[in-house]
Amino acid sequence: MQAAIANQAVSPDVHGIAVLLLIVVALFLFTRDRLPLESSSLIILTILVVGFQIFPYERDGVPLDSAQFLSGFGNEALVAICSLMMIGKALETTGALQPIAMLVSKTWSTRPSLALLLTLVAVAVLSAFINDTPIVVLMIPILVGISLRAKFPVSGVMLPMGLATIIGGMSTTIGTSTNLLVVGIAHDLGVPTIGMFDFVLPAVIVGGAGLLFLWLVAPRLLPDRVLPMADTAPRIFSSQLFVTEDSVAAGKTLSEVLAKTAGQMRVERIQRSESLFLAKLPTVILQPGDRLFVKDTPGNLKHFESLLGATLYNIFDSQHPVSANTPLKAEGQQLAEVVVTRGSPLHRRTLAAARFAASYGLLPLAIHRARAPDLQIPSDLNNIRLRVGDVLLVQGTRDAINALKSSGTMLVLDGTTDLPHTHRANRAFAVLGLVVLTAALGIVPISVSALVGVGLLLALGCLTWHNAVRSLPVPVIMIIVTSLALGKALVATGMAEYLAAGFVGIASNWPAPLILSTFILIMALLTNVVSNNAAAVIGTPIAIATAQQLNVDPMPFVLAVLFGANMSFATPFGYQTNLLILSAGGYKFSDFLRVGIPLVIIMWVGFSIVLPLFYNLG
Numbered sequence: 303m304q305a306a307i308a309n310q311a312v313s314p315d316v317h318g319i320a321v322l323l324l325i326v327v328a329l330f331l332f333t334r335d336r337l338p339l340e341s342s343s344l345i346i347l348t349i350l351v352v353g354f355q356i357f358p359y360e361r362d363g364v365p366l367d368s369a370q371f372l373s374g375f376g377n378e379a380l381v382a383i384c385s386l387m388m389i390g391k392a393l394e395t396t397g398a399l400q401p402i403a404m405l406v407s408k409t410w411s412t413r414p415s416l417a418l419l420l421t422l423v424a425v426a427v428l429s430a431f432i433n434d435t436p437i438v439v440l441m442i443p444i445l446v447g448i449s450l451r452a453k454f455p456v457s458g459v460m461l462p463m464g465l466a467t468i469i470g471g472m473s474t475t476i477g478t479s480t481n482l483l484v485v486g487i488a489h490d491l492g493v494p495t496i497g498m499f500d501f502v503l504p505a506v507i508v509g510g511a512g513l514l515f516l517w518l519v520a521p522r523l524l525p526d527r528v529l530p531m532a533d534t535a536p537r538i539f540s541s542q543l544f545v546t547e548d549s550v551a552a553g554k555t556l557s558e559v560l561a562k563t564a565g566q567m568r569v570e571r572i573q574r575s576e577s578l579f580l581a582k583l584p585t586v587i588l589q590p591g592d593r594l595f596v597k598d599t600p601g602n603l604k605h606f607e608s609l610l611g612a613t614l615y616n617i618f619d620s621q622h623p624v625s626a627n628t629p630l631k632a633e634g635q636q637l638a639e640v641v642v643t644r645g646s647p648l649h650r651r652t653l654a655a656a657r658f659a660a661s662y663g664l665l666p667l668a669i670h671r672a673r674a675p676d677l678q679i680p681s682d683l684n685n686i687r688l689r690v691g692d693v694l695l696v697q698g699t700r701d702a703i704n705a706l707k708s709s710g711t712m713l714v715l716d717g718t719t720d721l722p723h724t725h726r727a728n729r730a731f732a733v734l735g736l737v738v739l740t741a742a743l744g745i746v747p748i749s750v751s752a753l754v755g756v757g758l759l760l761a762l763g764c765l766t767w768h769n770a771v772r773s774l775p776v777p778v779i780m781i782i783v784t785s786l787a788l789g790k791a792l793v794a795t796g797m798a799e800y801l802a803a804g805f806v807g808i809a810s811n812w813p814a815p816l817i818l819s820t821f822i823l824i825m826a827l828l829t830n831v832v833s834n835n836a837a838a839v840i841g842t843p844i845a846i847a848t849a850q851q852l853n854v855d856p857m858p859f860v861l862a863v864l865f866g867a868n869m870s871f872a873t874p875f876g877y878q879t880n881l882l883i884l885s886a887g888g889y890k891f892s893d894f895l896r897v898g899i900p901l902v903i904i905m906w907v908g909f910s911i912v913l914p915l916f917y918n919l920g
Contacts, residue, residue, distance in 0.1 A: 314795075314796070314797055314800050315795065315796075317354075317357070317359045317795045318795035318796055318797035318800065319797075320353065321350075321788070321791040321792055321795050321797055322792075322797055322801075324346060324349060324350060324353075324788065324791075325788050325792070325840060327346070328342070328343075328346045328784065328788060328836070329828075329831075329832045329836065331345070331346065332781065332832045332833050332836055338650060338777065339777035339780065339781055339833075340776045340777045340780040340781075343777070343780035343781045343783070343784040344780060344784075346784050346788070347371065347372075347780075347783065347784045347787055350368075350371050350784075350787055350788065350791060351368050351369075351371050351372065351787075352368075353368075354366060354368035354371070354791075355368040359794075359795065361794065361795070361796065366794050370790060370794075371787035371790060371791065372783075372787070373786075373790075374782065374783035374784075374785075374786035374787055374790075375783055377486065377782075377783075377786055378486055378747065378749045379479075379482045379483050379485070379486030379487075379749070379782075380779065380782055380783065380786075381749045381752075381753060382476070382482050382486075382747075382748045382749040382752050382753075383479040383482055383483075383778075383782065384774055384779070385749070385752030385753045385755065385756050386432075386433060386476055386482075386752050387433055387773045387774060387775075388756045388759070388765060388770045388773050388774070389432075389730075389733070389734055389737065389752065389755050389756060389759065390432050390433035390435070390436050390773070391436070391765065391769050391770065391772075391773035392730045392733075392759045392764045392765040392769075393432060393436065393727075393730050393731070393734065395764075395765070395769055396726045396727040396729075396730045396764050418459055418462070418517055418521070419513075419517050421441070421445075421459070421463055421466075422462060422463065422466040422513050422516055422517055423466075423513065425437050425438075425441060425463055425466050425467045425470065426466045426467065426469055426470030426473075426509065426513060427470060428467075428470065429466075429467040429468070429469075429470030429471040429477060430470050430471065430473045430474045430476075430477045430502075431474065431476060431477070431734065431738055432734070434467040434468065434471055434478070434877075434878075434879045435878060435879055437467050438463070438464055438467060438879040438883065441463055442460065442713070442883075445459055445460050445463065455526040456887060457524050457525070457526060457887050457888060457889065457893070458520075458521035458522075458524050458526070459521065460883055460887040460889075461520070461524060461883055461887060461889060461893060461894070461897060462516035462517070462520045462521065462897070463883075464879050464880060464883040465512075465516055465520075465871050465897070465898070465901060466513060466516055467879060468868060468869075468870060468871065468877060468879070469509045469512045469513060469516075469905075470509070471868060472505045472509060472864070472865055472868045473501070473502045473505035473506060473509060474498050474499060474502060475496060475497070475498045475500075475748065476498065476738070476741070476748055476752075478834075478868060479778065479782065479835055480834045480835055480838045480864065480867050480868055481864055481868070482748070483782065483785075483786070483835055483838055483839055483842075484838050484839075484842050484860060484863055484864040484867070485860075485864075487786075487789060487839060487842045487843065488842060488846065488856070488860045491793070491842075491843060491846050492846075493846060493856050493857065493860055494857075496857075496860070497742070497744065498738070498741055498742045498748065499742060501861055501864070503916070504861070504909065504912045504913060504916055505865070507908070507912055508865075508904075508905055508908035508909050508912055509905075511904055511905075511908050512901055512904055512905050512908075515900065515901060515904055516897075516901070519900070520897045520901075523896050523897055523900075524893055524896065524897060525893070541595075541596055541597070541598075541603050541614055541667055541668030541669075541683075541695070542593045542594065542595055542596070542614070542683065543593070543594040543596060543603075543606060543607060543610065543612040543613070543614060544591075544592075544593055544612055544613045544614075545588050545589065545590055545591065545592040545593075545594070545610075545612050546590055546611070546612065546613060547590045548611055549590070549610055549611040549612045550562065550609070550610050550611040550612075551588045551592075551594075551610045551611070551612055552588060552589065552590050553587065553588070553589070554587070554588055555584060555585055555586065555587055555588070556569065556572070556582065556583065556584055556585070556586050556588065557584035557585070559588060559594075559610060562609055562610060563605075563606055563609055563610070566602065566606075567596055567598070567602075567606050568596060568597065568598070569582060569594050569595065569596055570595045570596065570597060571594075571595040572586065572588070572592060572593070572594060572595070573592065573593040573595070574589070574591070574592055574593075580592075594612070603667065603668060603695075604637070614667040614668065614697075637667075637695060637696070637697055638664075638695075638696050638697075638698075638703045638706075638707075638714050639670075639693050639694070639695055639696075639714070640693065640694045640696055640706070640713065640714055641692070641693050641713040641714075642688045642689065642692040642693070642694070646713075647661075648688045648694075649688065649689075650687060650688065650689070651687070651688060652684060652685050652686060652687055652688070653666055653683065653684045653685075653686070653688075653694075654684040654685055662698075662702060662705070662706050663698055663699070663702040663705075664696040664697065664698035664702050664703065664706065665696060665697050665698060666683055666684070666694050666695070666696050667695045667696060667697055668683070668694070668695040669683060669686060669692060669693070669694055669695070670692070670693040670695070671689075671692055726762065726763060726764045729759075729762045729764050730759060730764045730765075733755050733758045733759055733762070733764070734755070736751070736755065736758075737751045737752050737754075737755040738751075756770065778835070781833050781835055781836055782835050782839075784836075785833070785835055785836040785838075785839035785840060786839055788836075788839070788840060789839045789840055789842065789843055792840065792843055792844070793843045798843040798844050798846075798847045799847045799851075801844050801847070802844050802845075802847030802848040802850070802851050803847075803851055805817075805844075805848055806848060806851040806852060814852055814854055814914070814919050815910065815913075815914040815919055817848070817852070818858055818859060818862050818910065818913060818914060818919060819862075819906070819909075819910035821841075821845055821848070821859060821862040821863065821866065822862045822865060822866040822906050822909055822910060823866070823906055824841075824866070825837055825838070825841050825862065825863055825865075825866025825867045825869070826866045826867075826869040826902050826905075826906055828841070828867075829866065829867045829868070829869060829870045830869070830870055830871070830872045830873045830898070830902075831873070834867045834868060834870050834877060835867075837866075837867045838863055838864065838867035841863040841866075841867065842860065842863050845859040845860060845862060845863045846859060846860065854919060855917055855918075855919070857917055858913045858914065858916070858917040858919050861909075861913060862909070862913065865905070865909050866906075866909075869901075869902050869905055869906070871894070871897070871898035871899075871901045871902055871905075872894055872895055872898030872899050872901075872902055873891070873894055873895075873898065874889070874891060874894050880894065
């Protein structure tokens with residue numbers, strides 16, 4: 303019967319084949335780190351729209367308007383995703399999550415094993431209603447501080463914590479943007495409306511098994527990694543000491559300067575002008591304006607600065623002048639380490655272009671390049687194009703560092719200051735509860751309740767327009783819109799139906815549960831290589847068409863895509879929070895494979911058993 307249905311499937315036409323090839327190109331571009339995600343998304347979207355405009359397409363006598371591919375910008379799921387991101391930003395900036403984090407923190411000092419379990423459960427539950435990123439950003443410095451005080455390796459708990467947020471996000475329609483997209487597309491394709499908690503039970507059962515693995519097994523699989531920001535083994539930063547007129551080093555030979563530091567300072571290069579580098583001879587005499595290129599820990603760099611009377615900033619640098627906004631001599635100066643992450647204002651930009659000092663009141667002193675620690679740093683720190691994983695050593699007042707940390711625009715790894723818990727925190731939590739309750743009871747769609755929630759947060763002073771806008775990552779929006787367009791083209795050209803029929807034809811003798819299990823595995827593999835949103839949007843119409851070919855309930859196949867696309871456990875670039883964990887925890891790529899692959903297998907087998915049972919898929 304299944305083979306007969308497959309044979310009746312439509313044959314692919316030129317437009318359908320072109321769309322399929324474009325999807326392959328898109329998935330390839332989405333994995334390229336050198337090409338910004340928003341740029342690759344725009345390229346694909348433009349090709350799709352222009353292609354159908356130049357080569358019109360019609361099916362069954364109905365023409366396809368190429369402008370339909372732009373409707374993703376007004377898609378209900380995208381509106382809900384953006385609104386929920388703004389609500390998450392309000393919870394972060396008001397410190398609404400602080401009490402929960404502090405409660406978990408206190409438990410670590412008495413019962414660490416129980417504390418790990420409570421941490422995993424807490425972040426998983428929070429992730430069912432809040433975007434994962436602010437939760438991970440909040441927990442990283444807390445776990446770092448606890449590990450330094452309790453003297454245990456944070457590498458055994460930070461990665462499990464991050465993966466637990468992904469598991470928790472699977473359980474409700476608003477847990478992740480992937481869930482919202484899958485549910486929205488399924489509804490557009492005729493699947494009955496999926497309620498907020500309609501699939502929470504299978505998610506809790508299988509997710510519970512995943513959390514047990516993260517609690518009992520994962521810490522034993524992870525080797526002890528040296529914490530990049532730990533006091534006992536800090537990062538090695540590349541920096542420059544500028545010799546000033548008043549510097550002790552001015553007029554001294556290099557050997558005299560090194561003797562002043564008891565031979566601890568290692569000078570890599572000496573630069574006298576933009577084009578003149580001096581040989582590192584012991585007899586070379588240093589002059590005001592010379593730059594000494596050195597690599598060392600933050601503490602040692604500041605020690606050398608003090609001993610030599612040199613500066614870790616260029617007093618002649620017009621881009622980063624010392625002023626009332628960035629007074630290095632002010633009281634309460636602190637050092638902080640800032641990680642460049644995807645979506646950060648510094649990502650793929652220079653400090654000069656971002657006007658870092660003027661915007662944040664902090665002076666950049668040095669840089670650590672996680673991907674190439676031995677790479678020679680150019681003369682001007684301000685003109686280095688920053689990449690994901692780079693860490694900046696900055697100096698400024700405690701207030702400036704706290705402001706940067708609470709803004710949520712960048713990941714600060716100083717781990718010394720707690721997020722503020724303001725009187726607006728309770729209001730923010732109340733608004734979130736109202737949003738969830740009205741959507742869960744079916745009073746209004748989640749897109750409406752979330753949008754109204756944003757309006758309430760703005761009116762109550764829990765959210766500013768500046769923070770609201772900054773919470774919306776352009777790459778995420780663009781890849782969602784582009785993926786929606788590709789999915790629409792896949793359905794409109796009949797290619798989704800054709801692929802589904804071909805898949806059913808190949809698996810004609812397989813039982814439906816095995817076909818479902820295969821779908822979960824394919825999505826899990828795909829989501830660890832490309833964007834989970836792209837994988838979900840492209841996979842959903844194929845899954846629904848497959849269910850129709852098999853003449854079975856499409857719901858378990860929709861959930862197969864939803865759960866599979868969320869299993870981005872095995873690679874650091876599988877999900878945005880994985881990159882934060884990679885940078886902050888000192889992990890290697892192999893650590894994600896070590897924990898992520900077994901976790902993917904556990905979740906895959908679990909859903910392969912549970913979904914057929916819940917939906918009577920025989």
